[in-house]
Structures are given as C-alpha cells and as structure tokens.
Amino acid sequence: MTTTAEIAKFMATDFPQSNSIIEAIGKRCATVRHRIGVNELRPGGTVSGPVMMAVADVALYAAILGEIGIVPLAVTTNLTINFLRKPSADRDIVGVCKLIKVGRSLVTGDVHLYSDGDDRPVAHAVGTYSIPPAAG
Secondary structure, eight states, X not given: OOOHHHHHHHXXXXXXXXXEEEEEEETXXXXXXXXXXXXXXXTTTEEOHHHHHHHHXXXXXXXXXXXXXXXXXXXXXXXXXXXXXXXXXXXXXXXXXXXXXXXXXXXXXXXXXXXXXXXXXEEEEEEEEEOOTTOO
C-alpha cells in the first residue's frame, strides 16, 4: 500500500494546482480536505459545485493510488455527483472515499463530502477510473 506521505508528495509535485490535502490513506479508502475561502464560494454563500466535484475526484484518485501504487496515467472515466444540502461557507470540505471494486482496468469508488465538523453529507459521488494496462 502506498502511504499518505507518498501520495501527498506526488500530488504536490504533479498536481500543484490542486488545493486538496491528502489527510489519510487506508485499505481501499482515503480522506481529503479542501480549505474553503472566498475563491471557492458562489453567490448565496455556498461552496461551488466544481470545487465539490474536484474534492470527490481527488479523494477517489488518492484511494486508488493507495491501493495500486502511484499510477499517474490513471484517469477519471465517470463521475456522478448528487448535491444533498448546502455546505457551510466557513468550513473545509472533507471527502471520504471507499473503493467499491478494484479490477485490473477499472476501479469504482464511493465518495461522501461533508462540511468539516458536521456528520451530514453535503454531497455524494460515485466515480470510475481507468487504469492503464501496465499498472496494477
């Protein structure tokens, strides 16, 4: 299993534009955090949908890398998100991913997004990644 520190280092180097922080990697799971500031908000004082989708995607990618190792060319093939309630504008968004199926060429995972400190999910996503043939 790839460690939290190894994945965080890879993300900082290869995806410096990402503002998500890798907090934990476990067996078929990952937790990431995205600090919310004024740039992540949309009118009405809510976190924008694209920010929440990015957090879900990073959580899924991190969980996959934790399971199969650092595979830079693993790519999202599908990401479906349901927005459930208005997230807090002054709390970080936390994404918790659990992998549902790890195959040789496709990996599917489930991500719940929360406003930090609130156990009610603000969004739920399901995504699939394609794994290149030489990986895994």
